[in-house]
Amino acid sequence: MPAAPISFSNIKRLFRLGVKSLWLHKLRSLLTALGMVFGVSSVIAMLAIGEGASYEAQEEIKKMGRENILIYSQKPTQDEQQTQGRSSFVLEYGLTFKDVSRIHSTINGIRVVAPAREIQEYVHFQGNRVDTQILATVPWYAEMRNRDVIKGRFFNQIEMDNKWNVCALDESVAKDLFPLTDPISKTVRVGENYYRVVGVLADYSSSEDEEEDSESQVSGATNIGRMYIPIATAQAQFGETLVKRRSGSIEAEKVELHEVTVKVADMDMAVGTAMAIRTLLEKTHNKEDFKIVVPVELLETAKRTQRIFSIVLGSIAAISLIVGGIGIMNIMLATVTERTREIGVRRALGARQNDIVLQFLIETVILAGVGGLIGVGLGITIPFAVTFFANMKTVITPLTPIIAFGISALVGIGFGIYPAMRAAKMDPVEALRHE
Amino acid sequence: MPQETGQRIPILELKEVRKVYQMGSISVEALRGITFTVKQGEYVSIMGPSGCGKSTLLNLLGCLDRPTTGIYKLGGQDIAKLNDDELSAIRGERIGFIFQSYQLIQQLTVVENIELPLFYQGWPEEKSREVSVRLAERVGLSHRLDHKPQELSGGQQQRVAIARALANDPIVIFADEATGNLDSSSGSEVLEIFDDLHRQGKTLVSITHDSGVAQRAERIVRLKDGEVESDKKVDKSMVEA
Ligand SMILES: Nc1ncnc2c1ncn2[C@@H]1O[C@H](COP(=O)(O)OP(=O)(O)O)[C@@H](O)[C@H]1O
Ligand SMILES: [Mg+2]
Numbered sequence: 001m002p003a004a005p006i007s008f009s010n011i012k013r014l015f016r017l018g019v020k021s022l023w024l025h026k027l028r029s030l031l032t033a034l035g036m037v038f039g040v041s042s043v044i045a046m047l048a049i050g051e052g053a054s055y056e057a058q059e060e061i062k063k064m065g066r067e068n069i070l071i072y073s074q075k076p077t078q079d080e081q082q083t084q085g086r087s088s089f090v091l092e093y094g095l096t097f098k099d100v101s102r103i104h105s106t107i108n109g110i111r112v113v114a115p116a117r118e119i120q121e122y123v124h125f126q127g128n129r130v131d132t133q134i135l136a137t138v139p140w141y142a143e144m145r146n147r148d149v150i151k152g153r154f155f156n157q158i159e160m161d162n163k164w165n166v167c168a169l170d171e172s173v174a175k176d177l178f179p180l181t182d183p184i185s186k187t188v189r190v191g192e193n194y195y196r197v198v199g200v201l202a203d204y205s206s207s208e209d210e211e212e213d214s215e216s217q218v219s220g221a222t223n224i225g226r227m228y229i230p231i232a233t234a235q236a237q238f239g240e241t242l243v244k245r246r247s248g249s250i251e252a253e254k255v256e257l258h259e260v261t262v263k264v265a266d267m268d269m270a271v272g273t274a275m276a277i278r279t280l281l282e283k284t285h286n287k288e289d290f291k292i293v294v295p296v297e298l299l300e301t302a303k304r305t306q307r308i309f310s311i312v313l314g315s316i317a318a319i320s321l322i323v324g325g326i327g328i329m330n331i332m333l334a335t336v337t338e339r340t341r342e343i344g345v346r347r348a349l350g351a352r353q354n355d356i357v358l359q360f361l362i363e364t365v366i367l368a369g370v371g372g373l374i375g376v377g378l379g380i381t382i383p384f385a386v387t388f389f390a391n392m393k394t395v396i397t398p399l400t401p402i403i404a405f406g407i408s409a410l411v412g413i414g415f416g417i418y419p420a421m422r423a424a425k426m427d428p429v430e431a432l433r434h435e
Numbered sequence: 436m437p438q439e440t441g442q443r444i445p446i447l448e449l450k451e452v453r454k455v456y457q458m459g460s461i462s463v464e465a466l467r468g469i470t471f472t473v474k475q476g477e478y479v480s481i482m483g484p485s486g487c488g489k490s491t492l493l494n495l496l497g498c499l500d501r502p503t504t505g506i507y508k509l510g511g512q513d514i515a516k517l518n519d520d521e522l523s524a525i526r527g528e529r530i531g532f533i534f535q536s537y538q539l540i541q542q543l544t545v546v547e548n549i550e551l552p553l554f555y556q557g558w559p560e561e562k563s564r565e566v567s568v569r570l571a572e573r574v575g576l577s578h579r580l581d582h583k584p585q586e587l588s589g590g591q592q593q594r595v596a597i598a599r600a601l602a603n604d605p606i607v608i609f610a611d612e613a614t615g616n617l618d619s620s621s622g623s624e625v626l627e628i629f630d631d632l633h634r635q636g637k638t639l640v641s642i643t644h645d646s647g648v649a650q651r652a653e654r655i656v657r658l659k660d661g662e663v664e665s666d667k668k669v670d671k672s673m674v675e676a
Contacts (some may be wrong), residue, residue, distance in 0.1 A: 020541050024542045347526075350603070351527075352555075432538070
């Protein structure tokens with residue numbers, strides 16, 4: 001007894017039939033599919049935005065160098081300053097050259113140490129004046145911190161050894177000082193001293209590196225560009241006591257080194273080495289006047305944050321998918337009731353319960369699938385719009401649309417089964433009599 | 436003639452068939468021991484007043500329902516023992532239905548409605564399309580193949596339903612008040628098709644409360660209160676006269 005087998009051609013015919021039945025109520029079908037459209041597109045868009053946000057953060061952290069340990073001098077808190085009972089006019093704190101040599105000699109597996117100090121000053125070229133942060137450092141600083149040299153070069157060891165007056169500029173500083181001309185080999189002035197420009201570095205966008213958390217590169221107000229000079233030159237010219245220009249008051253501080261970058265051989269060693277450095281430094285520093293930042297650790301945190309972010313966004317999106325599914329189920333239940341007589345007729349003409357299940361299930365899958373496809377289209381478009389209008393980075397991983405569409409089809413089947421079963425379980429006699 | 440009828444195979448056999456509807460504590464006995472046989476090629480009318488159990492009987496005969504007690508055999512097969520899928524298979528292979536309200540599927544065209552039983556029999560599309568087109572021709576609707584049911588008159592819709600009932604080449608056709616919703620000319624068109632089918636040897640069971648319609652058959656079974664009141668041959672010489 002060959003009853004209608006579940007063959008490919010039958011499924012194809014059932015699909016055509018399903019499309020026809022859905023087409024009979026175009027508006028209703030469209031509205032029902034909309035639930036799926038928004039569910040799927042929100043999954044894709046949310047994940048793309050979340051992925052993009054963390055991608056940027058992770059890229060910045062990677063730029064800080066995964067093998068690096070960054071040690072910053074840090075002004076002790078007011079409390080500590082007072083308990084120290086220092087009444088001296090000059091506040092002395094931070095990292096010293098002694099610290100650097102101690103780190104060098106005590107801790108194994110360190111490749112390079114790049115000390116640096118910061119001096120806030122104006123830099124002049126002809127009529128132009130730019131507020132800048134002078135970073136006195138070592139020749140290998142740029143390479144070690146993954147800074148791109150876009151013009152010329154960073155200063156070198158010879159210049160350092162001879163305490164020559166050379167400098168490299170951040171791109172933003174170079175642009176402000178030399179709006180029209182090429183800065184290379186030009187001479188800029190800081191106070192009484194003149195420096196020859198040897199190179200320009202691509203701007204560095206990091207919020208972790210800067211002490212005064214700079215929010216955006218674009219505004220420029222809070223983010224000060226840097227000028228890099230050999231640390232030996234700086235020592236000769238600036239001494240160690242700095243008078244900081246602060247709004248209203250004047251403060252004097254004595255800081256030997258503002259930052260020290262330590263490079264370990266392998267990124268796996270970074271966290272352990274950082275701990276060793278902390279222990280070492282705590283022996284000689286009796287106040288919290290330094291801060292250690294380990295980019296690898298930050299990266300881990302960023303990744304963890306991203307995971308949580310993805311889970312939260314994913315859950316919201318999943319809920320909207322379920323809401324879409326419930327919408328489909330609701331409409332299918334109404335459809336089944338409305339088409340009770342049709343079901344009765346089909347049963348009288350030889351349809352088995354399974355044939356009825358399949359028929360209604362296919363209709364649900366069409367609704368969910370078409371909704372899902374439109375949702376994939378919309379979901380891929382939204383991130384582009386977000387990138388374009390809100391200037392936010394977005395990343396669509398190729399798997400997301402596939403997964404989102406797959407889930408929508410599954411939701412369609414999941415929420416379609418109950419209405420389809422209800423249709424199939426109807427008593428043919430009752431169904432035929434239904435008004 | 437009687438001799439010939441005696442030799443024909445029984446298609447429908449009912450023995451002491453009862454049907455009880457249980458509605459809470461109340462039970463309604465819609466059929467109270469029906470016994471009769473319909474043989475191959477017979478054209479039988481079932482008559483009776485409203486509420487006498489005609490539709491209940493037709494549901495049983497059409498394998499849409501099972502008797503509470505008693506035996507019903509269709510083509511020699513005992514229906515009581517079959518499960519839902521097997522009943523579906525019997526309906527799909529051996530039975531053709533014609534309903535008072537046509538019961539066409541609105542979103543399908545004429546030809547698609549006709550081939551529906553074949554779809555559930557797993558026929559390939561081209562073959563079932565071919566058969567359906569031929570049947571549409573037979574009921575005079577070859578110019579309406581791609582129309583939707585609501586674009587047709589009642590008489591045309593009922594003719595589509597007849598074509599659909601013939602699609603699976605059933606061993607018996609059940610008609611429930613087939614002319615009940617039709618004007619007299621459409622009704623007589625339908626009855627002519629029935630006569631035609633009868634002449635070609637189809638077995639037909641037609642339920643009606645219209646004695647004019649009932650007279651077209653060769654035999655009338657009258658029901659009253661769920662029982663067979665009478666079972667008589669129609670005097671053909673009178674009808675044809
Ligand atoms: N599903 C049902 N539940 C309860 N009683 C029913 C049901 N179907 C029919 N009946 C009862 O069975 C009797 C016969 O009904 P029916 O077969 O519809 O008669 P007819 O078709 O001759 O008018 C009636 O008394 C009716 O009320
Ligand atoms: Mg009735």
